[in-house]
Amino acid sequence: MAAADDASPSPKKPSPKKNPADKAAEPAGSRTPSRNFIQQIIDADRAAGKNDGRVHTRFPPEPNGYLHIGHAKSICLNFGLANEYGGKFNLRFDDTNPVKEEQEYVDAIIDDVHWLGGEWEDRLFHASDYFEQLYEWAVQLIKAGKAYVCDLNAEQMREYRGTLKEPGKNSPHRDRTVDENLKLLEEMRAGKYPDGSRTLRAKIDMASPNLNMRDPVMYRIKHAHHQRTGDAWCIYPSYDYTHGQSDSIEGITHSICTLEFENHRPLYDWFCRELGIHHPQQIEFARLNLTYTVMSKRKLLELVRDRHVAGWDDPRMPTIRGLRRRGFTAEAIRAFCERIGVAKFNSTIDMGWLEDAVREDLNERAPRAMAVLRPLKVVLTNVPADKTIMVEAPNHPQKPELGTRQIPLTREVYIEQDDFMEDAPKKFFRLKPGGEVRLRAAGIISCDEVIKDAAGNVTELRGTFDDDHSRKVKGTIHWVSAKHALTTDVRLYDRLFNVPDPDDVPEGGTFLDHLNPDSIAVIQDAKLEPSLANAAPGDQFQFERVGYFYADPVDSQPGQPVFNRTVTLRDSWAKAAGK
């Protein structure tokens, strides 16, 4: 297999557009314009014949919270690699700490990974599947003199561990006999000792500059109910003692994790080596950071618990569930993950990239419709009150195959308040007194009269309608017939925080200080074109000139959809006007 790779010619200038269909079929090589450092490692491994050229990755979440966009990066990376090399991808729950984990999270994670496109076939595993094997290996290590039962409590252990700059000192229990250790471990398992009273530790080196190597804990006593193993165990293996061996059991070849585990790699290697089992290669990459949001589980939990958001699936949350409810597509998230790349540099991606990714995807797939968010009535004085003019509008200007629809136009229509200005600047291409604009897909209207209330607010416009489809006018605006309009809730979501780095707070402050008070605006009297009444939950539209919207699957009722704004359209006018 490796020889075939060597022989395959690498094209000098690969075409910039790669064909996804070729991905699984082709052997690895210089297929893409550039290869990230992980692909380079795998290429080299395969060239060397390591693992018989096999590639097997996994995504190992702990079921103690919901997945967020940062996890999506890891999922796309791991699944993408397996896919690209014709290998396999496992989903494995790292469920070694029963006090923090819940079935609710397990179910949600499975659903989210699947939604994202991760395909694990029949390889859904749990670290808890391996508890018995792990225990046998612990016995093996004790017999080899590589592990011992320690009676130090948490505080004592901390003292014995030393500091970053000073070595630790050996536990007084470090030299127990094999038989004594075996007996103690057995009793720990049997439930003879209370929580925290003893641990099983690996006997490595208390003077190691790497704190993780100073006799790390392999097992701790927790008389807790586990969501899968129930009360079968009262001792649970630690992450370090579990992760590498779980990878090993599953035949993982490349164990990809985030940077903070770099210091743990020597331990990962130590257990595989001492146990003499299949030894996957741990590779670390930089986790995703995004501007205008927070990503830590603790902070996300705080936002939910203290009701700063409506829940884990609040459309403002960076959780997968939140993004789904917002109207993001899996394709957009995958494209985003592809675009941000993967490296070891701790970078922060601009939220604009995520937003661009949905715009790009939705621009292709979302049918167009018209919706007036902040209505201003216009009376077309030359249109009889009982007349309905049907106009034909394309569902997608770039895709005629998506067809057209009929929209009613009557004497009274709503236009966007922002589309009228009494004292308009020169470059304002919309409606102004004495001016005219095109009504999208219909004709041209004029503005002959401006009606105001006592306070001087514009309440109504009057003008005439000209059913002309050839004349050029500078501006085109969207509109909805007043008589036919569907009035419903439209929720405008914006970034949750109003600064790029919410964690950058002065002494005594909190990230909550930077919550954006305008991250949600609910409009209750939005006027939508009548065809939108048929929108099914989960349908997506581009409301022309406004943005992309998603029919909320929870709050929509038959005939009365509720829309969430996924993202606005780019708006160069707003940008220019803002200056």
Next chain:
RNA sequence: UGGGGUGUGGUGUAAUUGGCAACACGACGGAUUCUGAUUCCGUUAUUCUAGGUUCAAGUCCUAGCACCCCAGCCA
């Protein structure tokens, strides 16, 4: 001198491993447009610093600097 990592445009990733710093996104300017959207065209860098080796350095050497991670019986 505790250890482990990382520094390339506004942002993110490349650079055939010593050979003209490329790609994407944004931003800016322009063209097209019945969405101020989309699309299209153009513009956008003293490679953390200082020395050194070399015909040639982002890449090699030396010395610095900055940032991230590690003292859970969390993962």
